[in-house]
Amino acid sequence: MLELFLHLLLLFGLSPLLPGVIGKTKALFAGRTGPPLLQSYYDLWKLFSKGLVISRTTTWIFRAGPVLGLAVPVLAALLVPFGSIGAPLAFTGDLIFFVYLFGLSRFFTASAALDTGSSFEGMGAAREVTFSCLAEPTVFFCFIVLARLSGSLSLDTMFGPALNAAWQSAGPSLILVLACLFVVVLVENCRIPFDDPNTHLELTMIHEVMVLDHSGPDFGMILYGAAMKLFVLGALVVRLVFPGATGNVLFDTLLFCGGMLLLAVVIGVVESTMARLRLLRVPQLLVGTMLLSFFSLILLLR
Amino acid sequence: MIAALILLPLCGGLAAFFLPSDRFRPLLLPVCGLAHLVLTFFVIQDGQAVSLPMAGNWIAVDPFSRLILLIVSLLFCGCSFYALGYLRYRIVWGNRIFVSCLLLFLSAMSLAAVARHLGLLWVAVEATTVASAPLIYYNRNRLSIEATWKYLILCSVGIALAMLGILFVAYAALAGGVQVSLQFDDILQGAAHYSRPWLRAGFVFLLVGFGTKAGFAPLHTWKPDAYGEAPGLVGALLAGGLTSVAFLALLRTLQIMDAAGDGGVAREAFLAMGLISLGFAAVFVIRQPDFKRLLAYSSVEHMGILAIGVAIGGIATFGAMLHLMNNALTKGVLFLSAGNIHRRFASKRVGEVQGAITLVPVSATLFLLGFLAITGSPPFAPFISEFTILRGIFMGGHYLTGGLFLFFLAVIFIGMGSTVLSVVFGTPLERKGDTNYRETMVTTGTPLVLLLIILLLGLYLPEPARKLFADAAALLEVKP
Amino acid sequence: MDNYNPANLLLLLVILFNFFLLGSSRLGACIRSVAIQGGILSLLPLFLHGISGHSLILAGGAFLLKGLAIPFLLLRAIRQVHIKREMEPLIGYVPTLLLGTLATAGAFIFSDRLPLIEAHRGSLFIPVGLATLATGFLMLITRRKAITQALGYLIFENGVFIFGMLLAEAMPLMVETGVLLDLLVAVFVMGIVMHQINREFSSMNIGQLSSLRE
Numbered sequence: 001m002l003e004l005f006l007h008l009l010l011l012f013g014l015s016p017l018l019p020g021v022i023g024k025t026k027a028l029f030a031g032r033t034g035p036p037l038l039q040s041y042y043d044l045w046k047l048f049s050k051g052l053v054i055s056r057t058t059t060w061i062f063r064a065g066p067v068l069g070l071a072v073p074v075l076a077a078l079l080v081p082f083g084s085i086g087a088p089l090a091f092t093g094d095l096i097f098f099v100y101l102f103g104l105s106r107f108f109t110a111s112a113a114l115d116t117g118s119s120f121e122g123m124g125a126a127r128e129v130t131f132s133c134l135a136e137p138t139v140f141f142c143f144i145v146l147a148r149l150s151g152s153l154s155l156d157t158m159f160g161p162a163l164n165a166a167w168q169s170a171g172p173s174l175i176l177v178l179a180c181l182f183v184v185v186l187v188e189n190c191r192i193p194f195d196d197p198n199t200h201l202e203l204t205m206i207h208e209v210m211v212l213d214h215s216g217p218d219f220g221m222i223l224y225g226a227a228m229k230l231f232v233l234g235a236l237v238v239r240l241v242f243p244g245a246t247g248n249v250l251f252d253t254l255l256f257c258g259g260m261l262l263l264a265v266v267i268g269v270v271e272s273t274m275a276r277l278r279l280l281r282v283p284q285l286l287v288g289t290m291l292l293s294f295f296s297l298i299l300l301l302r
Numbered sequence: 303m304i305a306a307l308i309l310l311p312l313c314g315g316l317a318a319f320f321l322p323s324d325r326f327r328p329l330l331l332p333v334c335g336l337a338h339l340v341l342t343f344f345v346i347q348d349g350q351a352v353s354l355p356m357a358g359n360w361i362a363v364d365p366f367s368r369l370i371l372l373i374v375s376l377l378f379c380g381c382s383f384y385a386l387g388y389l390r391y392r393i394v395w396g397n398r399i400f401v402s403c404l405l406l407f408l409s410a411m412s413l414a415a416v417a418r419h420l421g422l423l424w425v426a427v428e429a430t431t432v433a434s435a436p437l438i439y440y441n442r443n444r445l446s447i448e449a450t451w452k453y454l455i456l457c458s459v460g461i462a463l464a465m466l467g468i469l470f471v472a473y474a475a476l477a478g479g480v481q482v483s484l485q486f487d488d489i490l491q492g493a494a495h496y497s498r499p500w501l502r503a504g505f506v507f508l509l510v511g512f513g514t515k516a517g518f519a520p521l522h523t524w525k526p527d528a529y530g531e532a533p534g535l536v537g538a539l540l541a542g543g544l545t546s547v548a549f550l551a552l553l554r555t556l557q558i559m560d561a562a563g564d565g566g567v568a569r570e571a572f573l574a575m576g577l578i579s580l581g582f583a584a585v586f587v588i589r590q591p592d593f594k595r596l597l598a599y600s601s602v603e604h605m606g607i608l609a610i611g612v613a614i615g616g617i618a619t620f621g622a623m624l625h626l627m628n629n630a631l632t633k634g635v636l637f638l639s640a641g642n643i644h645r646r647f648a649s650k651r652v653g654e655v656q657g658a659i660t661l662v663p664v665s666a667t668l669f670l671l672g673f674l675a676i677t678g679s680p681p682f683a684p685f686i687s688e689f690t691i692l693r694g695i696f697m698g699g700h701y702l703t704g705g706l707f708l709f710f711l712a713v714i715f716i717g718m719g720s721t722v723l724s725v726v727f728g729t730p731l732e733r734k735g736d737t738n739y740r741e742t743m744v745t746t747g748t749p750l751v752l753l754l755i756i757l758l759l760g761l762y763l764p765e766p767a768r769k770l771f772a773d774a775a776a777l778l779e780v781k782p
Numbered sequence: 783m784d785n786y787n788p789a790n791l792l793l794l795l796v797i798l799f800n801f802f803l804l805g806s807s808r809l810g811a812c813i814r815s816v817a818i819q820g821g822i823l824s825l826l827p828l829f830l831h832g833i834s835g836h837s838l839i840l841a842g843g844a845f846l847l848k849g850l851a852i853p854f855l856l857l858r859a860i861r862q863v864h865i866k867r868e869m870e871p872l873i874g875y876v877p878t879l880l881l882g883t884l885a886t887a888g889a890f891i892f893s894d895r896l897p898l899i900e901a902h903r904g905s906l907f908i909p910v911g912l913a914t915l916a917t918g919f920l921m922l923i924t925r926r927k928a929i930t931q932a933l934g935y936l937i938f939e940n941g942v943f944i945f946g947m948l949l950a951e952a953m954p955l956m957v958e959t960g961v962l963l964d965l966l967v968a969v970f971v972m973g974i975v976m977h978q979i980n981r982e983f984s985s986m987n988i989g990q991l992s993s994l995r996e
Contacts (some may be wrong), residue, residue, distance in 0.1 A: 052810075117826050172794050287876050293884040295797070298887050302894070421957030428964040435971050444982050448991040458935055459922065459967055465942050465961070466915075472911060475990055477899050482949060484957070499897055527994045616792045 002246045004078070004088040006170035006253065011077045014226065018264045025268025029275065036238060040227060047220030053063075055213060057117045064244060065112025066218040067128070069225035073169030077232045081159050083256030084245035090156035095143045098155060102188070102229070106132055110229050113210040116180065129137040131206075134286035135187045140185075141293035142177045145300055148173075163243035176296035183235055183289045192271040194282055234263045239285035304361055307341050307371070307412045312625060318688040319398060327387040327401050334732055335375075335382035336406055337669035338412070342375040346770070359485060360419045369623060370415040370550045372770070373630045377542045378408050380748040381535050388477040388535055389743030391645070392440075399436050405541065407433040414547045415565055421482040422470045423551060424461065427515060430544055431457040437539075439531040449524075449531035456524040456727035457515055464511025464551075470504030471496075471558065486554065493562035501562055509571060510557045516548035518575045518609065519582035522602045526586075529598035530650070536639015537594065541601045541637060542562075542630035549608055549626065556778060560666055562690065573703065580710040581605030589602035591652045594644065596703035596721050597636050606631045609708065611691040612778065619692025620775040625687035628675075628759065629772075631752045632684060638749040639665040643725065643741045645679055657730035662739075664746040666726045670751060675756055677715040683759035789829040792822050793910040796944075797886060800917040803937065804882040805875050807868045810930060813856045820848025823943055830947055840958050844943070847962045852936065852969045859973040860929055869987070871924045878924055885916035907948055908971040914941030928979055928986045932972045939965060964990050 024251040027034020036042075054062065078089040079098050110129055113121035123177035146151050149170055150162035167174055187194045190207035197208065205212075211222050246252055277285060314334040321327050346368040363371075385404070389397045410433055431454070432752035439450040467483065475482045475489070478499035483489065493501070514521040529537045559568035583603035590596045604625070609623025642665035647655045658666035675682035679687075688711070695704040705722075759767070799819045806812055824844035827837040842970075860866075871878060896908065918938030922931055934978035976986060983990045 155850055171790060284805060284875050284879075288879055289800065291801065292798075294883060295801075295886060298890055299794075302890055356991070384845070419957065425957065425960035425964055428961075428968070432964065432971055435975070439975065439978070441977070445994055447975065447978055447982050448994055451988075451991060452994075453981060454968070454972060454975060455922070455931055456934065461940065462935070462938050462942055466945065469942065469945045470947055473945075476949065477897060497897065531995070721860050 002249070003086050006085050006249075007077055007082060007088055008074075010082055010253070011074065011228055011231060013301070014260065015227040016044060018230050018234070018260065018300050019227055021261055021264035021273065022268040025265050026272050027251070029272035038059045040223070044224055046218050047223070048217050050216040051170055051219060052216040055116055058112075058115045058213075059113045061108065062112050062116065062213075063218065065108045065115075066214060066221040068105045068108040070221040070228070073228035073232050074223055075099050077228065077235075079155050081237050082235050082253075083157055083239060083240060083242070083259070083271050083288055084120045084252045085249070085256070086160070087156040090154045095147070095155050095158070097155060099139055099143075103136075105225070105229075108255070109210060112214075116211070116213045121210055121212060123204050128190075128195075128210060131187055131282060131286065134283055134290065135184050138180050138286070138290045138293045139184055141290065142180050143299050144179050145170075145293070145297050148297075148300060159239045159243075161243075163240070167243060170300055173296045174240070176292055176299070178237065180289050180293040180296070181233075181237050181240065183286075184231045185230070186270070187286065188233055189226065189264075191267060193274045193277045195301075196276045231260065234260055239265055303341065303345055304363060305417050307338065307416070308409050310337055310341070311409035311412065312403045315409065318405055319402040321398075324393060324398070327397055331382035331385045331401060331404060332379070335379035335409070337385065338408065339375045339379045342371045345370060348478055350588030359487060360422055361413075362418050363416055364418075365413045365770070365777055366550055366553055368624065369770055369774045371412065373546050373627050374408070374411050374543045376502055377539065377630055377634050377752075378753055380634060381538055381638070384745055384748040385535055387742050388533065388641070390450065391739070395440070395442075400440055403433050403436045404539075407543075411543055411547050415550060418486040420471070420486065420489070421555075423554070424465055424468060427464070427548065427551060428458070428461045428591070430547065431461060431515070434536070434540060434544065434764075435534040438528050441531075441713050441763050445527075446531040449583045450526035453524045453528040456521075460511045460514025460521065461505050462511070463514070464612045467507030467509075467511055467555075468501050470507060473497075473778050474500035474504060475729050486557075489558055490561045493558055497564075498560055498564065501564065502560070502567065505555060505564075505568060505571075506716070507560055509552065511747060512548050512551040512555065513575060516552060516605050517598075517602055518605055519579040519602055522579070522582065525602060526598040528596040529601065529637075530592055530595040534594075534637045534639075534644065537597065537641070538634045538637035541597065541633040545601060545605060548624055549605065552609075552689055553612070553740065553778070560778065569613040569615065572609045573755075574607030576606040576611075576613060577703070577706060579603065580707065580714075584713040584717070585711045587714050587721075590717065592650045593652065593655070593725050594637075594640055594650050595723055596718060597633070597640060600636075600714070600718065601633065602630075603710075604633075604676070607688065607691065607707075610703065611687075613695070614691070614696065614700065614703070615693045615778070616694050618691045618698075619778050620771055621687045621694060623711055623771040623774045624690065624759075625684065628683040628756060631674045631681070631756050632672055633735065634752045634755070635668055635749040636676060638745070639668040639672060642739075642741055642745055643669060646737060646741075647733070648737050649733075652724055653726050654731070654733060656728035657726075659726050661730055662741050665741055665751070668746065668749045670722060670726050671753055672749070673718060673744070675753070677718060681757065681760045683756045686760055686763070706771045708776050787829075788882060788897070789826060790906050792829070793906040793944075794941075795822055796910055797913055800886070800914055800937070801879065802921060803933070804917060805879045809860050809866060809868060809927075810857070811858070812868075812933055816933055816940075817849050817853035817935070819940055820852070821845055823940055823947075824848055826944075826947055830894050843959060843962055847966050848936075848940075850967055855966075855973045856879050856929065856932065857970050863986060864944070864975055865927070865980075865986055866929055869926050871926060873924050878920060882917055884922055885912040885920070889913040889916065902948060905945055911941050911944035914938075914944060917941075923995060926988055928972075928976045928988055931988065932969065932976070935972075936965075936969070980981065 017037065019040050023039065024034050045166055076098055078088050079094050081087045106129065110125040113125040145262060149166040150158045150160065190197060190198040195206040211219065214222055238256065242255065242259050303760060311334050314330050318327050318330050347365055381576060410426050410429035414423055414430065417423040417426055435450050435454045438453055439446050447563065454566050472482050472484055474496035477500055478495045480492040480495045510521065517525045529541060532540065556568050559565050580604050583599045583606065585594060587599045590599065608625055611618045611625060642662055643655065643658050644650050646662045649655055673685055678685045692704060695707060796819055799815050803812055820868050824841050827841050831837045849874065890909045893908040893912060898908065902908065915938060918934050918941055920935030921937060925931060980986050
């Protein structure tokens with residue numbers, strides 16, 4: 001019960017803070033002051049009180065996309081341990097459920113983009129789906145490594161206390177897994193070097209272009225969902241880096257929040273120091289990451 | 303004394319590099335060549351099994367070394383005199399790199415001949431690759447650049463594989479519980495205890511690696527390009543000297559396998575490589591339009607003959623040792639005279655070169671006689687050596703091998719003959735590219751002398767020479 | 783494979799660099815990666831055989847040559863010819879990466895079946911050596927520019943060096959020095975030939991070096 005409560009509190013309360021931290025870090029690198037840390041909260045408040053504009057060519061799918069975009073991360077969050085706070089929902093094989101939940105939301109987002117009938121959004125949808133398709137094997141290989149190390153197919157146990165021992169016995173493998181999962185976080189959340197969240201130039205938008213037609217509460221749901229997705233995927237990475245537990249729930253929670261904010265800062269640094277890759281090179285990099293995760297599996301099996 | 307063999311050309315090379323005069327620099331070549339030859343004669347006098355050890359047995363002279371040193375030294379001395387004429391003709395191109403690299407090349411080959419540590423042997427053979435690459439590139443056109451690059455990369459990769467082989471041999475010692483050492487004598491002593499799989503793996507890599515350098519098929523692809531595009535002088539040294547040194551490395555490998563008791567497997571591999579090389583040479587010699595590339599394929603053929611001779615054993619090994627010298631000297635004749643013909647006609651292709659006998663009579667005659675010698679016509683020496691190898695084959699009962707051997711030799715004779723005859727005889731065409739190159743005594747003297755030596759060896763084998771070859775062959779006697 | 787042995791970590795870094803080299807098209811980055819790989823390898827004798835005079839000299843010499851001198855020569859070569867990028871290799875970057883990964887996996891599996899001595903069983907030297915050899919081979923055969931062929935040769939030599947480290951007692955200092963010097967001079971000559979290739983053909987495309995045939 002306590003876990004469920006903490007999960008929902010952290011998810012709904014803390015996730016909009018992450019884009020704010022990323023933005024602030026980028027601003028600091030650029031020498032600007034940048035938008036305030038709580039800007040996302042203001043944006044969400046603003047959007048939820050606005051009116052909705054819906055195109056006449058769209059159907060119910062157009063409205064379903066944002067809804068799923070919000071619902072799926074909430075459900076996925078229940079499967080993932082936040083720090084040492086266990087997951088409220090866990091069963092064998094829930095890692096597959098986890099990956100395909102996000103696949104479901106991606107399907108509906110892409111369909112909503114295609115539903116508008118604009119070729120512009122279709123282009124963005126095609127690119128986004130390709131990248132995620134290439135990132136999926138990476139996620140699976142990483143999960144297989146962790147499953148083998150912990151001896152269970154449930155995310156809760158994979159990222160649970162067994163992780164501490166795993167670092168001792170298979171450190172190099174886990175370092176590679178960490179790198180691959182970090183790349184997956186960047187890809188799935190449309191960060192540089194895979195997609196530029198700030199650009200509004202025609203040829204370079206990928207995710208941004210898919211959600212161009214949404215407005216008002218729909219757009220608010222999309223923003224909130226994106227922030228929550230970042231939170232959930234980031235939680236995996238943070239748990240991998242800080243596998244320990246202190247036993248005090250409050251302290252653990254604070255440690256977890258600190259880790260998430262640190263992750264946001266790191267993403268901000270990466271975004272500030274790198275440029276977006278040429279579109280041709282992104283599949284090559286993703287295949288390379290997949291091979292790297294495969295290699296970490298080989299190291300483990302040896 | 304041995305150190306002088308290596309250091310003399312080295313210092314000569316450095317001196318050549320720093321000497322400013324293009325006109326006097328070539329004189330260093332015959333000076334060093336003659337001095338090297340004299341030193342070699344002193345060194346091979348000593349009749350002990352392994353003589354004149356130096357530096358803790360890293361360098362010493364054994365019968366193989368004596369044979370190879372003699373071959374290399376003779377060939378280089380002859381070519382150095384030829385170089386005087388050639389470099390005077392090509393004075394415009396400058397010759398600093400050429401002369402220095404030639405002398406460094408000699409130094410590296412001498413080191414390889416006397417090395418008794420596998421690592422040192424490797425270093426020396428790689429040094430020969432690096433020293434000879436700029437020589438191929440002397441005439442600086444597109445084709446020779448291409449040839450140089452292929453030569454450099456293929457031979458370097460081959461040598462790297464040979465290094466892997468050496469490391470596997472050392473690991474065989476480690477896995478066999480024997481003291482690990484790459485000193486040749488230590489290996490020969492302990493080889494019986496080496497771990498068999500590692501030793502065989504090492505043998506394969508050494509065969510491939512040094513085989514690339516020697517030019518066995520199918521590792522020979524760099525040979526036609528390199529020999530075809532290099533100046534005739536360089537071709538002679540590569541075909542006569544470098545292949546002999548590479549074959550020496552292969553002989554050392556065979557010695558190791560013999561000492562380990564695995565000589566049978568090694569000999570089968572040699573036999574296979576030899577027959578494949580003969581086959582490739584036979585195919586590519588037919589209708590070969592470029593007479594220098596033709597000589598390259600002939601070199602592949604003779605490496606095949608050498609491998610077969612060594613693989614059969616017994617009297618064929620003696621024939622192979624004799625053939626090493628005959629091949630080297632005859633290749634000298636062929637390449638040097640071909641170089642003269644090339645220069646006269648400014649082309650290497652059969653369609654454009656005809657009637658050489660009227661325009662450059664001495665070189666054309668030498669080319670023709672050299673062709674007869676290399677394909678095994680009496681009374682020249684290669685006939686004796688090939689016949690000895692053939693006797694060994696049939697005495698050993700390997701009728702199929704003997705039959706294939708004769709068949710390929712016949713095909714090669716016909717194929718080479720058609721090209722050589724059309725180059726030498728016929729009426730010369732009027733071509734724009736003809737130069738007014740005149741052959742001089744310097745450029746025809748050396749091939750003539752080398753041909754006379756071959757003729758002499760074919761008619762009468764002096765006793766010291768026979769003993770030299772017999773000692774070398776005895777090293778490969780399969781010990782029961 | 784369950785220890786943070788610094789030698790093992792360094793060897794894993796070598797493999798990561800192999801992957802990077804197979805997938806990258808930026809020549810400057812490739813040359814620097816080979817340099818770092820050489821530098822890492824030159825530190826390995828210190829970890830493997832302890833700090834002794836022999837291993838210090840070997841490590842220092844290898845570092846100087848592999849990590850500094852040879853990359854300097856190559857960087858100078860590409861600066862002279864103003865080439866920054868490799869063209870699409872013969873089989874594409876992604877297939878090359880896949881082949882490289884398969885070769886690495888194969889190397890790991892194969893080396894478990896080799897008859898190694900007790901001390902070497904379970905160490906990463908043999909698989910990483912084999913994988914590096916395979917990477918060097920792939921670079922040699924699939925790339926189109928002369929300079930990447932030279933890099934492939936260097937990676938191949940790195941692989942041989944890894945094997946050589948297991949046998950340091952057999953390889954006395956003189957020979958190691960000779961080997962490294964040979965490598966240096968070979969690369970020097972290659973650099974010169976590359977320059978000449980570029981001058982003659984106005985490109986370093988190996989595909990153009992195909993007029994000699996038959």
